[in-house]
Amino acid sequence: MCGIVGYIGSRQAQSILTGGLRRLEYRGYDSAGIVTLSENGDATLLRAKGKVAELSSLTSKNSKVDGLGIGHTRWATHGAPSELNAHPHQAGDVYIVHNGIIENYKELKEEVSGHEFKSETDTEVLAALINSLYDSDTKLEDAVTQALQLTVGTYGVAVVSTRETGKIVVARQGSPLIIGVGSDEVLVASDASALIGHTTEAIYLNDGELAVCTANNVELRDMASQPISAKVEKIEVDMQAIQKQGYDHFLLKEIMEQPSTLRSTLNGRVIPEQHRAQLGGLNMTTDELRTVEHVVIIGCGTAYYAGLLAAYNLERLVEDLTIEVQVASEFRYRSFHLPKNSVALVVSQSGETADTLACLREIKRRGVKTLGVVNAVGSTIAREVDGGVYVHAGPEISVASTKAFTSQVAAMTIFGLQLAQAKGIGLKELDAYIEELAVLPDEIERILATKNDELKEVAETYATYEHALFLGRDTLFPVALEGALKLKEISYIQAEGYATGELKHGPIALIDDRFFEVMLIQDNWLFDKSLSGLAEVNARGGHVLAITDTQKEVDAETVVRIDTTLDLLAPLVMNVIQQLLAYHIAVIKGNDVDQPRNLAKSVTVE
Numbered sequence: 250m251c252g253i254v255g256y257i258g259s260r261q262a263q264s265i266l267t268g269g270l271r272r273l274e275y276r277g278y279d280s281a282g283i284v285t286l287s288e289n290g291d292a293t294l295l296r297a298k299g300k301v302a303e304l305s306s307l308t309s310k311n312s313k314v315d316g317l318g319i320g321h322t323r324w325a326t327h328g329a330p331s332e333l334n335a336h337p338h339q340a341g342d343v344y345i346v347h348n349g350i351i352e353n354y355k356e357l358k359e360e361v362s363g364h365e366f367k368s369e370t371d372t373e374v375l376a377a378l379i380n381s382l383y384d385s386d387t388k389l390e391d392a393v394t395q396a397l398q399l400t401v402g403t404y405g406v407a408v409v410s411t412r413e414t415g416k417i418v419v420a421r422q423g424s425p426l427i428i429g430v431g432s433d434e435v436l437v438a439s440d441a442s443a444l445i446g447h448t449t450e451a452i453y454l455n456d457g458e459l460a461v462c463t464a465n466n467v468e469l470r471d472m473a474s475q476p477i478s479a480k481v482e483k484i485e486v487d488m489q490a491i492q493k494q495g496y497d498h499f500l501l502k503e504i505m506e507q508p509s510t511l512r513s514t515l516n517g518r519v520i521p522e523q524h525r526a527q528l529g530g531l532n533m534t535t536d537e538l539r540t541v542e543h544v545v546i547i548g549c550g551t552a553y554y555a556g557l558l559a560a561y562n563l564e565r566l567v568e569d570l571t572i573e574v575q576v577a578s579e580f581r582y583r584s585f586h587l588p589k590n591s592v593a594l595v596v597s598q599s600g601e602t603a604d605t606l607a608c609l610r611e612i613k614r615r616g617v618k619t620l621g622v623v624n625a626v627g628s629t630i631a632r633e634v635d636g637g638v639y640v641h642a643g644p645e646i647s648v649a650s651t652k653a654f655t656s657q658v659a660a661m662t663i664f665g666l667q668l669a670q671a672k673g674i675g676l677k678e679l680d681a682y683i684e685e686l687a688v689l690p691d692e693i694e695r696i697l698a699t700k701n702d703e704l705k706e707v708a709e710t711y712a713t714y715e716h717a718l719f720l721g722r723d724t725l726f727p728v729a730l731e732g733a734l735k736l737k738e739i740s741y742i743q744a745e746g747y748a749t750g751e752l753k754h755g756p757i758a759l760i761d762d763r764f765f766e767v768m769l770i771q772d773n774w775l776f777d778k779s780l781s782g783l784a785e786v787n788a789r790g791g792h793v794l795a796i797t798d799t800q801k802e803v804d805a806e807t808v809v810r811i812d813t814t815l816d817l818l819a820p821l822v823m824n825v826i827q828q829l830l831a832y833h834i835a836v837i838k839g840n841d842v843d844q845p846r847n848l849a850k851s852v853t854v855e
C-alpha cells in the first residue's frame with residue numbers, strides 16, 4: 250500500500266527520495282511523486298502514474314540539488330490512479346504526502362474555502378485544511394496539529410512548507426511512520442526498508458504523536474502540543490536481506506530461503522536434546538500458561554490460513570484447549586465473546602494490517618491477553634501486544650506471502666508446545682512435534698533442491714487452465730486454501746480451496762475441461778478417504794495434479810511425489826510444492842510476479 254519517504258540534510262533529496270520509494274515498491278502502488286524545496290522556498294513537484302521508474306525519468310530531466318523533500322507511492326483509494334491524484338498534494342505553501350484514509354473529508358472540504366481542488370483525493374482536502382489554518386503568525390507544526398484535531402480517520406503524514414524550508418512535520422494516527430536519525434540528516438519513512446543503508450537509528454512514532462524534524466533535531470509532541478521524549482531504537486534489517494541476490498524474483502528468493510528463515514524461527518526455541526521448546530517473549534508465567542483454556546487466532550489472508558493450520562497442531566498438543574481461528578476483518582465487527590482464561594494470537598507478517606490491528610485493540614480493551622506472531626520487527630502490532638513471538642523470517646518483499654506462512658505455523662506450533670509443557674502434557678506427543686520441527690528446515694531444503702525443475706515442467710501443463718480447485722483433508726485443508734490463494738494472487742487463475750470431504754456438497758459440479766484440480770494426499774489414516782475423493786474427480790473427467798508423500802500408486806493425470814520422513818508437518822512441505830507451482834505458472838503467464846495487479850503488501854486501510 251501507500252509509502253512515504255522524506256529527507257532533510259545536505260545530500261540531494263531527489264535521489265534519496267526516489268531510492269527510498271524504490272525500496273517501498275514491493276508494498277504495491279499505482280503512482281508516485283516527490284516534492285523538493287530549495288532553501289529559498291522554490292518547490293519542484295514531480296509526479297507520475299505507474300512505476301517509480303517513470304518518476305525517476307522526470308527527476309533526471311528536472312534535477313535539483315535541494316536538501317529537503319517528501320515522496321510517496323500511492324495505492325488508489327479515493328480517485329483513480331493518475332498524475333493529478335498522485336501525492337504530494339499542494340495547497341498554498343503547504344505540500345503533503347499521506348497514508349491512510351480521511352473519513353470526514355467531504356465535510357472538511359465544505360469548510361475550507363479559497364482552494365481550487367485539482368484531485369479527487371481526501372489528501373488534498375487535508376492539505377487545504379492545513380493551509381487554511383496556516384496564517385503568517387502560525388508555525389507549520391501548529392497548523393498541522395490543528396488540522397489533524399479536526400480530522401477523523403487514519404493517517405501517517407509528512408508535511409513541508411515553502412515558508413519554512415528547514416523542517417518536515419510528520420504525524421501518525423493508525424498508519425506507521427518511522428524517523429531515521431543520521432548524522433546531520435533525518436529521514437522519514439512509512440517502512441524501515443526505506444531507511445536501510447542510510448541509518449540504523451530510528452524513532453518509531455506512536456499514534457497521536459507529531460514530530461518536527463530538522464537536519465539536526467527531532468522534537469516529539471502529542472496532539473495537545475505537549476512535549477514527549479523520543480526513544481531511539483536500532484533498525485536490525487541489513488541490505489542483503491532486501492535484495493534479490495541473483496534470483497529473477499523476490500518471490501523465488503523467498504521460497505528458496507525458507508530453510509534458513511525457518512532455522513531462524515526455530516533457533517534457540519526448539520531444543521530436541523532436552524525434549525522441549527521455549528519462547529522468550531510471551532511475558533506469561535508457567536502458571537498463567539497453565540490456566541489458558543481458550544485460544545483465539547486472528548489474521549487475514551495467508552496469516553489466517555497459517556492460523557487454521559496451526560490450530561490443528563495446537564489442539565493435538567493440548568487436549569483441554571478450545572481453539573477458534575478468525576478472519577480479522579469479520580471478527581472486529583462481531584459481538585464476540587471470549588471466555589475467561591483466553592489468549593489471543595495475533596498473526597501478521599507486516600504487523601501493520603489495519604483489520605488485524607483493530608481486532609488486537611478490541612481484544613485488549615476487553616482485558617484478554619494478546620500475543621503477537623509477527624515478522625516485521627518494531628511494527629505496530631508487535632509494539633501493542635502484551636507479549637509474543639517474532640517469527641524471524643526476515644523482510645518479505647514479494648507481495649505474495651510464502652516464507653512468512655511457514656515460519657508463522659512453526660512459531661504457533663512452538664507456542665502450542667510451550668502451552669503443553671506448562672500443562673504437564675506427556676512427552677510423547679510433544680516429542681513427535683519437536684523432532685519434526687527440528688528436521689523441517691533440512692526436509693524443505695532437500696525438497697526445494699530436487700523438485701524445482703519438476704514443478705517448472707508441471708507448470709507448463711497447467712498454466713493454460715482458467716480455473717483450479719485445491720483439495721485437502723485435515724491439516725491439508727488449510728494448505729489447500731493457501732495453495733488456491735497463492736495461485737490466484739500471482740497467476741490470476743481463478744482458484745478455490747475446499748476440504749476434500751466437501752467436494753460432493755457442491756464444488757464437484759464445477760469439474761470440466763476448464764478446470765484442473767490440485768489434490769493434496771497424505772499417506773496417513775485418511776489416505777483411503779483422500780483416494781475416494783480422487784476417484785470421484787477422475788470419474789467426472791477431472792485433470793488432477795496430485796501432490797503426495799506416498800510411494801503407493803495414485804491414479805492422477807500428474808503425480809508430484811515428495812519423499813519425506815515427516816508426518817505431522819508434511820503439509821508444510823506440500824505447501825512449498827504449491828508455492829513453486831504458483832510461481833512457475835505466474836512466470837509462464839508473464840505476470841508481474843512480485844507485484845501482482847491490484848494487490849498491496851501491507852494492507853493499512855480497511
Ligand code: F6R
Binds near residue numbers: 553
Ligand atoms: C497472501 C498475502 C495476504 C496477507 C494478508 C495479511 O499472499 O500476502 O493475504 O497474508 O494481507 O498480511 P499480514 O500478514 O501482513 O497481516
